[in-house]
Amino acid sequence: MAILSKDEAQALLKKVLSYSTADECEVSLNGRTTGNIRYARNSVSTAGAADSVSLAVESRFGKRSGVATCNEFDEATLRRCVQRAEEIARLAPESPEYVPLLGPQTYLSPPSAATTLLTAATRAQAAADSMNLCAAKKLTAAGFIDGGARFQAMRNSKGLEAYQQSTNTDFSVTVRTADGRGSGYAIADVTDPAKLNTKVLTQRAADKALGSVNAKAIEPGKYTVILEPAALMDGGDLSLLGGLVYGLDARSADEGRSFLSKKGGGNRKGEKLFDERVSIYSDPLNAEVPGNAFDNDGLPTKRMNWVEKGVVKNLYYSRFWAEKNKVAPTPFPSGFIMTGGTQSTAELIKGTAKGILVTRLWYIREVDPQTLLYTGLTRDGTFYIENGAIKFPIKNLRFNESPIIMLNNVEAMGRPQRLAGCLIPPLKIRDFTFTSLSDAI
Amino acid sequence: MRRRDFVGLTGLAAGACFLPNFPSLGGTPVDPARLLEGIDPALKKRLADAALNAAKSAGASYADVRIGRYLNQSIFTREKQVQNIVSGESFGAGVRVLANGTWGFAATNTVTEASLAKAAQLAVAIAKANAKVQKEQVKLAPQKGFGEVSWKTPIQQNAFEVPVAQKVELLLAANAKATDNGAAFVNSALFQINEQKYFASTDGSYIDQDVHRIWPTFSVTAIDRASGKFRTRDALNAPMGLGYEYLTPKAADKVAGPAGSGVVGYRNSYDMLEDAALAAKQVKEKLTAKSVTPGKYDLVLDPNHLGLTIHESVGHPLELDRVLGYEANYAGTSFATLEWKAKQIPYGSKLVNIVADKLQPGSLGAVGYDDEGVKTKQWDLIREGMLVNYEKIRDQAHIVNQAESDGCCYADSWNSVQFQRMPNVSLQPGPAKHSVDEMIKGVDKGIYIAGRGSYSIDQQRYNFQFGGQVFYAIEKGRITGMLEDVAYQANTQEFWNSCAAICDQSDYRLFGSFFDGKGQPSQVSAVSHGSSTTRFNGVNVINTARKIG
Numbered sequence: 001m002a003i004l005s006k007d008e009a010q011a012l013l014k015k016v017l018s019y020s021t022a023d024e025c026e027v028s029l030n031g032r033t034t035g036n037i038r039y040a041r042n043s044v045s046t047a048g049a050a051d052s053v054s055l056a057v058e059s060r061f062g063k064r065s066g067v068a069t070c071n072e073f074d075e076a077t078l079r080r081c082v083q084r085a086e087e088i089a090r091l092a093p094e095s096p097e098y099v100p101l102l103g104p105q106t107y108l109s110p111p112s113a114a115t116t117l118l119t120a121a122t123r124a125q126a127a128a129d130s131m132n133l134c135a136a137k138k139l140t141a142a143g144f145i146d147g148g149a150r151f152q153a154m155r156n157s158k159g160l161e162a163y164q165q166s167t168n169t170d171f172s173v174t175v176r177t178a179d180g181r182g183s184g185y186a187i188a189d190v191t192d193p194a195k196l197n198t199k200v201l202t203q204r205a206a207d208k209a210l211g212s213v214n215a216k217a218i219e220p221g222k223y224t225v226i227l228e229p230a231a232l233m234d235g236g237d238l239s240l241l242g243g244l245v246y247g248l249d250a251r252s253a254d255e256g257r258s259f260l261s262k263k264g265g266g267n268r269k270g271e272k273l274f275d276e277r278v279s280i281y282s283d284p285l286n287a288e289v290p291g292n293a294f295d296n297d298g299l300p301t302k303r304m305n306w307v308e309k310g311v312v313k314n315l316y317y318s319r320f321w322a323e324k325n326k327v328a329p330t331p332f333p334s335g336f337i338m339t340g341g342t343q344s345t346a347e348l349i350k351g352t353a354k355g356i357l358v359t360r361l362w363y364i365r366e367v368d369p370q371t372l373l374y375t376g377l378t379r380d381g382t383f384y385i386e387n388g389a390i391k392f393p394i395k396n397l398r399f400n401e402s403p404i405i406m407l408n409n410v411e412a413m414g415r416p417q418r419l420a421g422c423l424i425p426p427l428k429i430r431d432f433t434f435t436s437l438s439d440a441i
Numbered sequence: 442m443r444r445r446d447f448v449g450l451t452g453l454a455a456g457a458c459f460l461p462n463f464p465s466l467g468g469t470p471v472d473p474a475r476l477l478e479g480i481d482p483a484l485k486k487r488l489a490d491a492a493l494n495a496a497k498s499a500g501a502s503y504a505d506v507r508i509g510r511y512l513n514q515s516i517f518t519r520e521k522q523v524q525n526i527v528s529g530e531s532f533g534a535g536v537r538v539l540a541n542g543t544w545g546f547a548a549t550n551t552v553t554e555a556s557l558a559k560a561a562q563l564a565v566a567i568a569k570a571n572a573k574v575q576k577e578q579v580k581l582a583p584q585k586g587f588g589e590v591s592w593k594t595p596i597q598q599n600a601f602e603v604p605v606a607q608k609v610e611l612l613l614a615a616n617a618k619a620t621d622n623g624a625a626f627v628n629s630a631l632f633q634i635n636e637q638k639y640f641a642s643t644d645g646s647y648i649d650q651d652v653h654r655i656w657p658t659f660s661v662t663a664i665d666r667a668s669g670k671f672r673t674r675d676a677l678n679a680p681m682g683l684g685y686e687y688l689t690p691k692a693a694d695k696v697a698g699p700a701g702s703g704v705v706g707y708r709n710s711y712d713m714l715e716d717a718a719l720a721a722k723q724v725k726e727k728l729t730a731k732s733v734t735p736g737k738y739d740l741v742l743d744p745n746h747l748g749l750t751i752h753e754s755v756g757h758p759l760e761l762d763r764v765l766g767y768e769a770n771y772a773g774t775s776f777a778t779l780e781w782k783a784k785q786i787p788y789g790s791k792l793v794n795i796v797a798d799k800l801q802p803g804s805l806g807a808v809g810y811d812d813e814g815v816k817t818k819q820w821d822l823i824r825e826g827m828l829v830n831y832e833k834i835r836d837q838a839h840i841v842n843q844a845e846s847d848g849c850c851y852a853d854s855w856n857s858v859q860f861q862r863m864p865n866v867s868l869q870p871g872p873a874k875h876s877v878d879e880m881i882k883g884v885d886k887g888i889y890i891a892g893r894g895s896y897s898i899d900q901q902r903y904n905f906q907f908g909g910q911v912f913y914a915i916e917k918g919r920i921t922g923m924l925e926d927v928a929y930q931a932n933t934q935e936f937w938n939s940c941a942a943i944c945d946q947s948d949y950r951l952f953g954s955f956f957d958g959k960g961q962p963s964q965v966s967a968v969s970h971g972s973s974t975t976r977f978n979g980v981n982v983i984n985t986a987r988k989i990g
Contacts (some may be wrong), residue, residue, distance in 0.1 A: 036595040038961055043577035047567050049548040050856045053635055091607075091978050096522050116546065120570045128574035135576075142769035144961040172961075174770040180778075183769075255626060256664040256671055263669035273990075322920075362773075363897040367908060367928060370671060371987040375906050375928070377899045379773075398897075398930065404989045435983060436930050438778070438904035 001050040002033035002149075006163040009153035012055075012073065017155055019082040022059035022089060024101045025296075026156035026183060029055055034148030037123045042131045042141055049120070059085040063098035066091070069376045086298075097320040101128075104159040107300045110290040112166035113423040114192035118147055122193075130173055139206055141198050141253040143173035147193055154298050164293045169193040171405060175205040177213055182393075183441050184208025185380035187230050189420060191290060208359060208381035212393040217437055218384065220397060224355035226385070226433040229417045229424040230435050231358045231378075236420055238364055240374060243334045244403040245280060247372070248306055250325070251313035259372040259404060260315065274310040282333030289423050295332040304333065310407075340413035340425025348414050348428050350388045355428070357383040357390060363401070374401045375437055396435040396441070405431065450733040455728055476503045480510065482589070482639065482649050487643035488557055492536045495558035497643065499565035501538035501580060505575075505642035505813060506535040506561075512601060518612045519628045520620060526605060531853040535563045537546040540568035542578030548856035557725075565755035582838035582846050584815055586645025592809025594652040595802060596684030600633040600655050603685045606942035611688060612657075615717040620663045622721030629659035629717075633953060634967070638855075646814040654805055654967055655687055656680030656955045657713055662725040672727040674720045674910055674923075677704065677745050677892050680953040680967065680983060682805045687711055696948060698743060699881045701920030702913050704891045706745055708950050709803050717742070722912055723923075726871040730923035733912070735984045739887035740929060740939070740977045741880055746890045746909050746951020747868070748970035754808035754933040755788075755795055758902035760849075761831040765840060767861075772959050776933070777828060779841065789937030791851070794869040795823040799830055801846050804865045804969035805953050812859040815848040822866065826868025826938070828926055834861045855966040867951075867971035871943035875976045880942055888927060888982065889929065893952070895928065907928045926986040936977060 004012070009029050016027045031053035038046045056226025058068040059082065070081040123145050134141035146398070154162040172187040185208065186201040233239050237246035253260035253267035260268045283303040284291035294300055297319055305313040314330060324328035349357060359381030367382025369372040377398045385392045406429050414426035482936065489506045493494035496504035511531045517524040534557055545568025546558040612629040618893035619627040636652040657678065662670045680685050690712035698704025707713075742750065758775040762768055777788070789795075799817030801807055810816055813835055823830050835846040880887065886954075892910025899905070912924040931939075951969045958965055 036962060037571065040769055041577060041765070042542060044571040044575050045767055046544050046858050047862065048548070048858050049563060049567065049570050050548045052550055052856070071532075081803070091605075092526070093523055097524075124570045124574050127571075131574065131576075139555045140769075142766060146768055146962055155532055176769060176774075180774075183530065186714055255675075256660050256666060256669070257626065258917060261669055261671070263667070265666060280737035290560075334888075362900055364899045365895045367895045367985045368926075368987065369673070371989045373985055373987050375897045376897065377897070377904065379900055396899060396904075398906060400906075400983070400985065402987055405987070408990075436904060436981075438899045438908075440773075440899035440903050441933070 001163065001422045002031045002053055003151050004031060004053070004153070009151065009159060009163055010155060013153060013155035015077050016055065016057065016082060016158060018156065019079050020059060022061055022086050024060040024221055026058045026101050026159050027055065028052045028152065028153065028154040029053060030152050032148060034146065034151035035118065035120060035123060036144065036146035037127050038144050039127050039131055040142035042325050043136045044127060050153055055081065057082050057085040059089045063094040063387050064089050064092045064094065073118060085217040095222040099319045100155045101158045102160050103275035105298060105300050106160060107293040108284055108302065110284040110292040110293055111287060112164065112191060113149065114167045114194070116194065117149060117167060118169060118193045118410060126196065130198040133199055133202050134175055137337045138178050139209055140178060141202060143171065146170050160298050161296055162294045166292070167191055169196055170199060171196055171198060173202050173205050175202065176208040177209055181441060182209045183380045184212060185230065186235055188418065189418065211383070215393040215395045217395045218298065220434040220436050222433055224352065224411065224428065224430045226345065226352065226355060226357045226426060226428050228345055228359055228426050231361045231420045232427065233419045233422050233424045234360060235364060240361060240364060240403050240406070241424065242367060243372060243374060245306065248315050250370070251321045252317060259370065260312065262412065269312050269315050273309045273404060274307060275410040276296060277410055277413060278307055278310050278407050279339040280307040280336055282336050286337060286423070289335050289337065289421055290417050291334040294352050299329060299331040301331040301333060304330070306336065333422035337423040338416060338425055339414045343412065343414045345414055345426045348426055349385055349390065351412065352388060352428065353383045355385040355387055356394065367400065372404050373400060374402065375400045377440070396438040398436045398438060399433060401433045402436045446509035448557065464636060473692050485639040486641065486647050488534065488552060488554055489639065489647065490941060491554035491641050492534065492557040492561045493641060494865055495561035496536060496538045496565055498905060499562045501540045501565050503539040503643050504561065505640065506534060506536045506557065507640050507852065507855055508636055509636065509638040509811060511608045514601060514633045515575050516605065516608055516631045518609065518616060520581040520616050521613065522627065523609055531854060534560065535852065535855045536570055536857065538564040539579055539581070539856060540565045541570045541572035543572040543575045544579060545571065546858040549890050579836050580839045582844060583834045584644050584835060584846065587648060587814070588645065589596065589647045589983065591649040594653040594682055594807065595652050597686040598684045599653065601635055608869050615659060618714045618717040619659070619721045622718045622727050623663065624661040624721040625664040626662040627659055627717070632656040638808065640812060640814055642814045648810045648814060650809055653684055654680065655684065655846065657688060659710060659717060661717065661720045661724050663728055670728055672724050674724040674727065675892060676716055676720070678707045678716060678967070679745065679807060679909065679951050680955040681803055681951065682807050683709065683803055685969060688713065690772055696950060698891060699877045699889055699920055701757070702889060704743065704911060706743060719809040726923050727925055730925040731985050733924045733927045733982060733984050734980055737979045738982050739884045740980045741884060741887055741889045741915065742975055742977065743891035744972045745952050746892055747902045747972045747975055749893050749896055749954070750907055751866055751868055751970045751972060752954055753896060753898045754902060754905055754936065755822065756863045756968070758933065759831050760861055760863060761833045761837045761841065762861040764831060765837065769958070771961050776901045776903050782828050786804055787938060788823050788825040788828045788934060790940045791825045792871065792943055793823055793826045793940050794936055795866060796820065796869060797822050797847065797864040797866050799827045799864045799970065801865050803957055804863040804951060805955070806969055811848040811850040812852050813850040815846045815850065817848040820847060832864055836862065851966050853966060857951040857964050861965045863957065863968050865969045868943065868975065870946040870973040873945065875942065875944050877944055877948060880974060881915055881920060883977065884893065884915045888924060889913040889915055889920060890927070903932050904930070905933065926984045927982060928985050929980050932982050936980065939977045939979055940975060941978045942976040944975070946973065948973040
């Protein structure tokens with residue numbers, strides 16, 4: 001029963017809600033059915049499948065609240081679950097951040113679910129396509145395919161009803177030469193697994209692996225770079241761009257402990273912090289990266305501008321922080337869209353006199369939250385560009401750079417591509433700071 | 442759990458991430474009272490046999506089943522208030538099978554004989570589907586069955602039996618110590634884990650284990666509103682494989698840092714209130730500390746800092762799955778290949794002796810048996826600077842011509858497939874008496890670093906960069922004041938070969954990593970790293986200050 005229909009889910013939630021004796025009660029269901037296959041050394045290493053559904057009940061008496069969940073659905077268990085939530089609520093301290101539950105909401109209908117999913121056999125075939133291509137070229141593939149469907153449903157005593165289904169499949173592959181002197185990478189995520197072509201992606205990684213053999217060392221320093229989308233967003237909030245967009249939080253800024261804090265107090269919403277070509281928004285109805293209809297609080301998602309022409313237009317306000325500051329709460333987006341240009345990465349390379357092409361960045365960690373300085377390394381395909389063409393592969397480099405500085409040093413932007421549920425353009429950036437060389441391949 | 446959820450849970454400064462809801466640790470919230478109910482081992486044996494028999498009937502040459510109840514409780518507070526209390530329970534079973542020389546795995550949270558048998562059949566079907574595209578047959582090191590055995594973390598007080606109110610009171614008292622001493626903000630948390638796991642395999646083992654771990658922690662923030670500058674200082678303790686007794690401080694467990702630093706380290710018990718007060722004083726000092734001049738320094742590294750460097754530059758590169766390429770697509774590979782080992786290149790100086798250990802009391806990695814039924818042990822990884830062995834599981838031993846697993850197999854949940862994870866990896870203390878103050882006396886131009894800060898290392902574990910929580914300048918044999926904006930960059934082999942002195946056993950302490958991520962889908966594990974304060978000569982230090990306008 002991993003994926004319940006809207007009617008099945010709401011009927012179950014309605015029954016659970018009828019057991020409540022609390023002042024307020026909110027109930028939610030989360031279910032998923034997923035499968036994965038992992039391969040390395042051109043051979044399958046592990047594979048698995050998992051189904052799960054769980055129910056959460058939040059009961060409130062005044063400003064006290066308690067949460068209980070269960071993953072069995074007979075009537076006795078459901079009743080016990082509600083009772084446990086109420087017991088915890090009665091014992092909990094009053095929350096100074098209490099906000100009443102939301103009433104009925106109107107939701108958009110993002111096109112987030114495909115009808116056909118991968119099976120164990122089709123996953124195995126997709127992996128075989130990737131491995132066979134590499135084996136034929138005497139290359140070694142290590143990859144991962146993981147995907148499935150999920151649903152979320154909510155209902156509460158104030159009349160809120162919400163339901164959404166989504167599907168997602170992730171694929172990534174690292175191809176290495178047999179002697180370990182070259183390595184390449186490709187990644188993709190799709191709503192509809194029919195759109196996943198592991199052969200094309202593996203070919204891209206294989207080309208980078210072959211092209212990165214005999215890498216030369218260059219001096220660390222400031223360079224013009226072309227950062228492919230995987231170098232900007234792979235890793236979610238542990239990525240160079242993700243650290244910025246997932247950190248647009250009003251509360252920490254207002255409290256004086258964020259890169260968005262203003263000297264003397266307050267936050268920097270409304271200030272121009274980036275190059276005027278930088279615009280970042282979220283849109284659940286985007287056809288290429290459809291998002292969630294509602295966030296965990298049940299707030300309806302909508303199109304939101306976060307950065308427009310370099311100006312910070314919105315920050316994330318939780319329902320509590322919004323009420324305290326007398327502004328509207330911000331629904332939490334499931335992905336971001338950064339606008340770009342029309343050029344491909346190859347066209348960006350053509351327009352570059354001297355620079356470095358970066359396929360992927362790795363082990364990115366925040367060094368200083370004050371300036372959003374991050375460190376990390378290039379990986380799986382780093383090339384020197386001269387006179388509009390790739391001249392030779394270079395050894396990997398460690399960077400120490402802030403995305404705030406980076407987005408002030410924009411030279412050009414390419415065509416956005418889907419990655420990690422976001423649309424991200426390749427970026428050409430000047431004066432990107434590399435601080436040391438790495439021997440890693 | 443996605444990576445950003447780890448950040449939500451562990452990034453207590455909370456400055457750089459949305460935190461609309463704290464997720465549970467992969468489990469589901471439940472009434473804490475239910476957590477103490479046990480499950481009859483006889484029932485688990487019956488369920489396990491149903492899975493094993495179904496797997497064999499479906500054509501598996503080997504099968505194991507793990508029936509697990511994974512409990513976690515996390516309490517989050519800030520200043521005077523509780524932010525969230527999450528009591529989670531995750532119960533279910535995972536069946537792993539070997540069929541046609543290929544692994545298959547399936548999991549279910551419907552724990553009945555019929556459902557387990559079905560999961561076993563699905564696992565065999567997956568294995569057979571994958572066998573068709575398989576090129577390298579799985580070969581398991583032989584493992585004898587142990588019959589019906591059990592093991593329990595030797596705790597004195599089960600943290601799950603301590604009333605939530607008492608734990609909240611402790612965290613709020615620590616917060617008060619921080620704000621009373623001048624911190625603008627303080628976030629604190631207490632993470633508790635109890636893995637009640639039952640393992641059975643076709644080798645004839647039925648292993649019942651009860652594993653406990655605990656991590657109290659905090660982060661304090663100081664702010665200079667006029668300049669807009671802010672700094673944080675995190676707790677200087679370690680997560681441990683202990684019960685709630687860890688939170689009753691004992692004077693004998695406190696270890697003073699070098700004279701002039703004010704740093705205090707902790708062994709098997711933690712004085713959270715003392716550390717919170719000290720953190721508030723130190724974080725204010727950080728606001729006006731001198732910015733470091735980049736260059737070469739001799740580093741004196743506290744165990745609470747060095748543990749992470751050991752983890753990243755020794756623990757990970759010696760995982761045999763990485764060495765062999767199984768993690769190439771995500772965590773990466775390793776410079777310490779079999780060919781590299783054969784060249785007999787020194788990993789570190791002759792002072793460097795590093796052991797792997799799944800037995801060490803109080804450590805996060807201590808268990809009786811691993812998650813594929815192998816009895817745990819201790820073994821050498823680096824002896825007098827030379828690499829002598831790796832970290833292995835059953836399907837890897839034959840690749841390095843060894844007859845047995847090292848017992849490093851772990852899964853973070855019943856619904857995760859078990860694979861090779863890092864054991865506790867620790868630097869042995871120096872054999873001769875040597876105190877931290879004596880070590881500082883010998884340094885002409887150096888930096889003393891304590892606490893876990895920013896960290897990053899490449900995918901083959903050559904080039905790394907580490908920050909810390911507190912930094913002190915050492916000039917002509919003494920500590921002369923606090924420094925800021927410090928990070929050191931080094932190459933693993935150069936760094937360990939620059940190891941010049943190690944303090945003795947009296948300074949030895951454990952560091953811990955509670956949410957170490959690896960694998961696809963990503964799984965967490967917890968692991969400890971022991972060391973005494975250690976000196977490394979001539980390490981490159983950079984200045985991390987920037988201006989963003």
